[in-house]
Amino acid sequence: MERYKFPPMFGPTHRYPVGTFQRAECFGNELDYTVERVADDVVALAALLKRILVEDPPPWAIWPDPPCRSLDSFLVLCRGMGEPEKTQVLHSFGHHDLCDDCRQFAAEDG
Numbered sequence: 001m002e003r004y005k006f007p008p009m010f011g012p013t014h015r016y017p018v019g020t021f022q023r024a025e026c027f028g029n030e031l032d033y034t035v036e037r038v039a040d041d042v043v044a045l046a047a048l049l050k051r052i053l054v055e056d057p058p059p060w061a062i063w064p065d066p067p068c069r070s071l072d073s074f075l076v077l078c079r080g081m082g083e084p085e086k087t088q089v090l091h092s093f094g095h096h097d098l099c100d101d102c103r104q105f106a107a108e109d110g
Contacts, residue, residue, distance in 0.1 A: 006032060042093040049090075053101055071105045 006029040013030060016023035052059060053071075060074035061067055068074040076082045081089075087099050 004028060004032075039093060042089060042095070046090060046093075046095045046098050049086075049098060049102065053105060058105075071102060 006025070011026065013023055013026040016026055058071070058074075060069060060071055063074075064077070068077055072083045075086055083102070086102065090096075090099050090102075
């Protein structure tokens with residue numbers, strides 16, 4: 001199925017009565033927009049992780065006091081997102097090489 005092309009300036013869902021074609025279409029538009037923003041945010045996350053991985057020494061080796069000592073601990077401390085969650089997010093959006101790089105750091109830290 002081809003991706004639907006939403007009309008510009010559709011407006012918020014609450015403008016349309018429940019059960020109407022327009023409200024359903026508006027939900028589709030909101031979903032499209034939200035997923036696009038998620039994809040952009042994952043690109044930003046991937047770029048930040050790439051910057052973090054090339055730091056020497058790595059941030060988890062020197063922060064906080066005492067330091068985290070591993071990439072996974074650093075991610076959990078900063079965002080509550082450990083290896084499984086990070087890998088799932090990155091992998092879902094096609095950042096397979098970055099997942100491999102992070103796993104390599106985890107193996108070196110372990």
